[in-house]
Amino acid sequence: MRLEARNLTAGYGRDGFRIENIDLVIDDRRITGLIGPNGAGKSTLLRALGRLLKPQHGVVLLDGEVLHQQPGRDVAKKLAFLGQQVDGVPDLTVEELVYRGRFPHQTLLHRDAAADRQSVEWALTAMQVQEMRSRSLKQLSHGELRRAWTAMALAQRPDILLLDEPTAFLDLAHQFELLDLLSELKNHGVTVVVSMHDLWMTAIYCERVIAMRDGRIIGNGPAEEVLTVDLIRDVFGVEVVLSDLPMAAGKRGVLPYARRHVPDAAATTDSELPRPVENPERTPSPH
């Protein structure tokens, strides 16, 4: 299942915000992190890749076929998009919500009840919401709600999962749990594209990183190649410290800081800043 964009321009209205001339290929069976400041175009790109936003120019291809020319349900069986759910909370139980993830697999006359049940149970268990399956969504905390929605997307049984800031509103433990689950899904052959705000989490969990700014891609490649001090400064305007992680071989942590936190930092040049990683190229790339 290969998702790619060719010369993709998409956005809102004639003069509104848009992402322009995007060319990319999403690596199969990998977690790709999408980073960038607010307004960089992460959500727009995800929505265009997820068939929610029609390209103004160029195409999105799913297995070589134009995504927007395929029926919505056919796409939804292969590809799930989970947005930030700002539309309000429907009056449903968790289980009812997750069941609705089976919609693309059902038609008016045909449904495979066993497959539906199995997928729903799997999704409930995976997102650890099986205990609250009978609770109303209106009674859930932000984090629980987030997990319930994610379970719904999982119930679609997609090969590609696009998530727009899935860790927002989650406490630290649940952030790790969610990202662990995404890793788990990857190991089961699911391609994951996820927009992230937390560079530390991005560095730990994402094998590929796409960095965006002002609707354009600034960097795209293996995490270690993209998450450099210079690129992050360029994209976010913040400084970071890169550090090897003893507990995760081959991973490198990214620690942001502001200049004012460093004595005399304002006066020093970049090269004079302390750099725990003397030579970033030292770490072998996993790819």
Add this chain to the structure above:
Amino acid sequence: MSIVAAAPRVRSERRSTAARTLLAWGAPLALLALAVVLGLSLGAVTLSPARVLNGLLDRNDPLAHTIVWDLRMPRVLLALLVGASLGVAGALLQGVTRNPLADPHILGLTAGGGLAASVAIRVSQDVPAAALAPIAFGGALTAAALLYGLSWRGGVSPVRLALSGVAIASMLTSAITMILVTSNLTTQASLSFLAGGLFGRGWDEFYAVWPYVTAGLVAALLLSRDMNILSLGDEAAQSLGLSVERTRVFAIAAAAMLAGAAVSVAGMVAFVGLLIPHLARFLTGDDHRSLLPLSAILGAALVVYADLLARVVDKPVEIPLGIVTAIVGAPFLLYMVRWRA
């Protein structure tokens, strides 16, 4: 409903037990059945139950037959159709706009139907019932198209839909008021049904309107699964592969057909479309597969009762049906808003 029932339960928080389901469906059905029995039994003329039965079965009692079969039966059936139409139209529109205050009245669909009907009556006093139904449907559909068109900006957001609806409703309602106040006495008499009422409605109107109601109800039921997905929000619905705008167009058209049919026989009956979906949702939750049929049953029961009250409270004078539904419906809605929301 069936899916939920099959699920293993950790703890039931609401509506999950069989008893609850039975109550959610049984009570409204019993209420409706009682409404029909009372509607056939009571009226300006007092008939014994035996005579009501004789009239129903046409057994050697021509007077009872005329009263029960020719006068009461079509009215009860029409009240049933009108109530079911308005209840389901309201549920569809609340689903489409994801706004609990949406109903065919507030969004201007009934006003569209009413305006078309009043223009037709203004032009020719003897518009037959068979023609009035499609005319009102056309009016409601035009109002719906206007609603959709004015809300369109590369897609239709529920908020814009609701706001445009309110504007369209007040515009069309003013137009009806204008036609009404500038009409002469006889035209006004012909238009008096717009206040909401089934006075003088008979089998002709029933035959004219049932195909539209049936078509609208079937369309609504076919849409119920898509409506469920739509209620998750546009983004989630789209990512589940639902054609969001197409579903909205179909749902609004079905609501317009139902609202138009209701207006053509009963005029502008307020509150049913607003109130009934809330009541149904309270009983069954947000699943349109049960919400829509339950709205039909509850709406039918409400309007049959309301028409009964309209007929007997101040007999031989009839109170406009729309006033009865408003008097009964408004406090109930306030209760739901204040204590259930």
Add this chain to the structure above:
Amino acid sequence: MRHGVKLLSVLALGAMVLAAACGGTSDGDKTKTAAAGGATTPGATQSAATPGTTAAATTAAKATTYPLTVTDMLGRSVTIAAKPVAVAAISPTTVEYVFAVGATSKTRSTSVKFPDAATSAKDIGPSYQPNLELIAAEKPDLIVADSVIQPQLLESLTGLGVPVVYVGAQVFTDVPKGLRIIGEVLDAQAAGELAATKLEKTLSNLKAKLPAEKPTVLVLNGSPEDFYAAKPESYVGDLVQLLGGNNVAKGAPDVGRFPGYTKLSLETILTSKPDVVLSITAGPPGGTTLTASLSSNPAWADVPAVQNKRVSEISLVIYLQAPGPRAGDALTELSKLLYP
């Protein structure tokens, strides 16, 4: 929401006015007495009694043969199988028609007070929404409906499975026509013919005596706050026209809910200098009449009719609610008001 409620109230108001106009309220009496005090007493008992007493004397009268097919005043062809014995007249005008040919109606509208015999008939509600069940319960073999105010009920009434004959009184000539139709339908041709001829004779007698000098007339209907002028196309306007009155409202467009009525500006009224003002007050009993309100209004002080105290209150019932067989009394009363 608010607009819906507003519309409802407008409609409800419309229905109430309708009820008041077509006989839903009980103020009929009051206005009648007011009218009676103002001028000649409408010869109520006279016209009710006449047909009955004289019918027997008229030997030339034909008996109606059934089945009978008549054309009613909506232009419908109605077939009546046998002589009706249970007649349901369902508006003030039609009740008067039925009693005027010596027959009896089993039903009446709520407001009907005339003739006395009619008050014991079954009250079936206001004439704009007569209760169909109550009509059916009287097991009528003929329904007499009003061609002016009840055409919209045609479908509902025919649904009762009883022949329905429509008669009414939009203009004076409708009245003898209606009397003859009802006379024929009820096998009381002599009485119908007699009452009709009497009316026509009343008119020709009055016309023959009219002075050369014709007054300018303004006929008003409504409340002191909101009133309309009757055009010659209205029933009362027609009567005034037949008596030679020059109607101030002639040629104006229809305005307001009553056909044949219009709204005149005060300037129009002042410049047209009506010699006679006739007012029909519609409103709660005991309220200020139009007559009283105009006579004390300084804006009207220069109107000749006000200066010469020729503003008169006339009956709401006879000229508006129940036009019909009492047209003769109405003409007599009007001729005295126009030519004192």
